[in-house]
Amino acid sequence: MLTDQQILRIPGPSPIPPSVSLAMAQPMIGHRGQSTSDMLSVIRPKLKRVFGTEQEVLILTASGTAGLEAAVVNAVAPHDEVLVIVSGAFGERFADICKTYNIQTHLIETEWGKAATVSDITEAFEAHPNIRAVFMTYCETSTGVLNPVKELAAEIRSRSEALIIVDGVSCIGGVETRMDEWGLDIVVSGSQKAFMLPAGLAFIAVSDRAWNKIERNPQPRFYLDLKKHQDNLIKDTTPFTPALSLLFGLQKALELMEEEGLVNVYARHDRLMKMTRSAFKALGVPLLTEDKDASPTVTAVKPADFDAEVLRKVLKGEFAMEVAGGQKILANKIFRIGHMGYCSPADMLQAIAAIEIAIAKAGGEIQLGSGVRAAQQEYLKGANG
Amino acid sequence: MLTDQQILRIPGPSPIPPSVSLAMAQPMIGHRGQSTSDMLSVIRPKLKRVFGTEQEVLILTASGTAGLEAAVVNAVAPHDEVLVIVSGAFGERFADICKTYNIQTHLIETEWGKAATVSDITEAFEAHPNIRAVFMTYCETSTGVLNPVKELAAEIRSRSEALIIVDGVSCIGGVETRMDEWGLDIVVSGSQKAFMLPAGLAFIAVSDRAWNKIERNPQPRFYLDLKKHQDNLIKDTTPFTPALSLLFGLQKALELMEEEGLVNVYARHDRLMKMTRSAFKALGVPLLTEDKDASPTVTAVKPADFDAEVLRKVLKGEFAMEVAGGQKILANKIFRIGHMGYCSPADMLQAIAAIEIAIAKAGGEIQLGSGVRAAQQEYLKGANG
Incomplete structure (x- = not known):
């Protein structure tokens, strides 16, 4: 063989494209220097286009799961009522995170292999009108289901101001995502799927509606405090030492995506x-x-x-x-x-x-x-x- | 020029050694496959030697700060009284994390540029005998001070069962560390300093005394839940998709350290x-x-x-x-x-x-x-x- x-x-x-591997092998640079800022200023608008948003796409040095947890600890207050769509293992993960933080969690459970429907949403909101946030998985990696995020979001928004929180780890970058147009509030992705990179970066974009909630939320958080990331990213920097080699790769991967x-x-x-x-x-x-x-x-x-x-x-x-x-x-x-x-x-x-x-x-x-x-x-x- | x-x-x-850069450019592999397990089984004993411990050294995909936060949310209960030695910016960070979680935090503040002393510890414990954990920075990066961790730990242990939690991000791998012999309970480091890697991995080792506390601690945590990491690492795997390219590099860097x-x-x-x-x-x-x-x-x-x-x-x-x-x-x-x-x-x-x-x-x-x-x-x- x-x-x-x-x-x-x-x-x-x-798999990692060869040019991305080479980019990641660039010599190390200082994370507080101009080269890092320049790189972030190139990356920021490109990531926004992939997410379909005018908001910043925050970059956390972490697995995608930390991005999901960041959504929970920033946007959900300790006694909120939330709804989680579970159509597979990663929907379950969202529910597990909510339960870990003692959040009152309602579930829509689909048969594994089937997507959630608009009428699932309708029924859930009729049964639980005080839902403050809805968690859904865009692509459910465990089953290969793509949930109809746009349609589900439209139904939620027609009934409620609940935050719409989307796990897009295994499809964003490969599937069109229009965060702003679809009215999504928090959209999470990760580096190791359609972004053609190794794992180690979580991406997370936040709507104005969600920021408003986040700023009033007493739930403690430090490394996953999205406001810290936002305040730094708009100045082309990060609150904590970032995974620079992955950022080298991200810049190159985003260039490849735009070339195509x-x-x-x-x-x-x-x-x-x-x-x-x-x-x-x-x-x-x-x-x-x-x-x-x-x-x-x-x-x-x-x-x-x-x-x-x-x-x-x-x-x-x-x-x-x-x-x-x-x-x-x-x-x-x-x-x-x-x-x-x-x-x-x-x-x-x-x-x-x-x-x-x-x-x-x-x-x-x-x-x-x-x-x-x-x-x-x-x-x-x-x-x- | x-x-x-x-x-x-x-x-x-x-800086990254060329052979480590090349190792990180290896083609991607599945994180649930045998190659990843084999790699982790090679890495585990080598990391233990660097930390001077028989305990597992857990590997989190995150910046060093997440390792510090992991120590806090796992080992400190919400109403515990803790002591933080602040001899510079990274001591302040430990204190900030504790304050974020509403922990009652006492400080030993040294002049920036000076190390903490045994008598600082003696005085602090005399004033606050109920301290449950002491946080200290081994090398304080902001000043170039190496705190006398071994001596401080001996003084703490002579007076108390308080957990001794050490930020060794900017020196472990370059300075001898004898976690077990010195009676340290949680020791944290990061990949981007003496380990010769890009940022993106946090290392954290936990004593039996600390595990005992961690298992009874109600503070919510998910991504930073050290028990999840431990339960997986002993089976040569990880709870969440790890930064595999950094693990390729880590294996090589640890080999270089052992060759030398x-x-x-x-x-x-x-x-x-x-x-x-x-x-x-x-x-x-x-x-x-x-x-x-x-x-x-x-x-x-x-x-x-x-x-x-x-x-x-x-x-x-x-x-x-x-x-x-x-x-x-x-x-x-x-x-x-x-x-x-x-x-x-x-x-x-x-x-x-x-x-x-x-x-x-x-x-x-x-x-x-x-x-x-x-x-x-x-x-x-x-x-x-």
């Missing part, structure tokens, strides 16, 4: 999703989600006649290719393919072709090549590039 | 300190700290007859060399030279020679070359290497 090749097709961490054009980045992710889904449909291997609920960044497959874990072992052993397994109640029942960030149509053709072999070796009855052919046909429907 | 050279002699972030030998690493830092201090003494330029209080990782200089900020501008403009200025009450009054991590005797000879020129240009009356000569003589006193 060819050594020193690894093909990472899990839903994050995602954000519209094209989003179209590429949409195409990768369609290629992947059409392949499994042609192979007759069931997808976990329906088309209308599917995320452009990750696809979950739920095999009927072979073992997902055997497939994963074959892929790893024969092609050094990694796809993810299922989490929690979906453990051993699904496999998940990441197609986010540094991932091209050619990469997906490769992944599908190898997965076909692995399905065959795992005992699944498929016609070899038929998945690839469907993906090729899907590819040819789109514009070039 | 030669382009693309930067000589970073600030007290962190410190930890005893030799500490001797090198001691020698760098002595070379630097002997140079300024020979030049007749005052040092902020006395020899007995001086840190092996950073030296603060307090010029009498020239402007520290002019010196910094000359160094930056003519040699692309950065030293740090003063913070808070020492702003514009001192400059600080970092000699931690990836820094050799040859690097210090270079820094001292360039600083001599900058002193002359800033109007200081010195004999050119006399600082370098003193540093050379100091070098020759030591063993080779």
Whole structure:
């Protein structure tokens, strides 16, 4: 087997483009010097465009989960009533964080693999009119569901001034996000998915409505105090020593995204999703989600006649290719393919072709090549590039 | 001027060794895969040796400040009485964190540039016998003071079961630390100083006595919940997606430290300190700290007859060399030279020679070359290497 090749097709961490790796290897600089300020001043407007906001996108040196916790400790007061949409493991995480802070937490629980609906929201607000904040997961990594954030937000806003708090860790940068236009109040993402970077940065943007709440909120916080980050970022600096090598990489990754054009980045992710889904449909291997609920960044497959874990072992052993397994109640029942960030149509053709072999070796009855052919046909429907 | 050279002699972030930069540019891997577990299993015993402990050294994806906050929210209950030694800006930060969480906080405030003493501790415990935790800064980066942690800890332990919590961000890895032998309860460090890495990882080790307190502490915490980190790390994994590129670098940096030998690493830092201090003494330029209080990782200089900020501008403009200025009450009054991590005797000879020129240009009356000569003589006193 060819050594020193690894093909990472899990839903994050995602592969790093070579030019981003090189950027991260730049010599270290002082975090209080002009070079750091210059870098932040370049990064700030680019991040705003990705989030679809005029607000600052704050940059925390932390995993995405710390961004989710920052949303909770800044924007929710100790005795507030909140609503959490749980459509998988990361929705559960939002609920766990709220419960840790003894917040009165109502849940909308969807079947894993299905998105939340507008009528779920309607019912929840009718039952609990005093909800002060709604937490939702944009892409639920554990199932490959993309919740209809725009529509859910519109329904919430038509009924309430509740803050709308969105975990966009596993899709922002790969899926269009219009924070301001959609009326979202806090939007969180992380570096290791569609942003094509290693983990270690959390991004978080805050609406005026949310700032108003945050400034009056007595919940103690220090490292995750968003006001500290805001006050520093507008002066092109950070309250604490930032992960500078990741910022070098972020600047480069954002440049790559703008070179491609954000519209094209989003179209590429949409195409990768369609290629992947059409392949499994042609192979007759069931997808976990329906088309209308599917995320452009990750696809979950739920095999009927072979073992997902055997497939994963074959892929790893024969092609050094990694796809993810299922989490929690979906453990051993699904496999998940990441197609986010540094991932091209050619990469997906490769992944599908190898997965076909692995399905065959795992005992699944498929016609070899038929998945690839469907993906090729899907590819040819789109514009070039 | 030669382009693309930067000589970073600030007290962190410190320069990155080329082999560490290359290690960090390795292709991304899955954070739940065997490669990550293997890496953590290699890192764990090496970190323990640096901290001088049999306990796990937990690895948080965060700046050092989050490590300090983790110590507070895990080990201090809401109504505890604590003592914070403030000998500079980072002691103040510990106090700020405690105050944020409404903890009853007593202070030992030393003159900036002086270390705390055993009798400071004696007096504080006589005045406040119910102190449940004592926070101290091992190396106070803002002044270049090394507090006598071992002696202070012995005095505390002779009087009390109070937890001893140490901020070792700017010296651990460059200065011997014997957590277990000295009876320290929580020891925090960060990646961007003597560990020769970019910022983005906080390290934190916890004694059995502290775990006992932590397990009974109702203070809410999620991302900084040390028990979550411990329960995962002992299984060679992490509760949240870690900054994998920094872990690649950490493994390599720890290998470099062991190749050199930890005893030799500490001797090198001691020698760098002595070379630097002997140079300024020979030049007749005052040092902020006395020899007995001086840190092996950073030296603060307090010029009498020239402007520290002019010196910094000359160094930056003519040699692309950065030293740090003063913070808070020492702003514009001192400059600080970092000699931690990836820094050799040859690097210090270079820094001292360039600083001599900058002193002359800033109007200081010195004999050119006399600082370098003193540093050379100091070098020759030591063993080779």
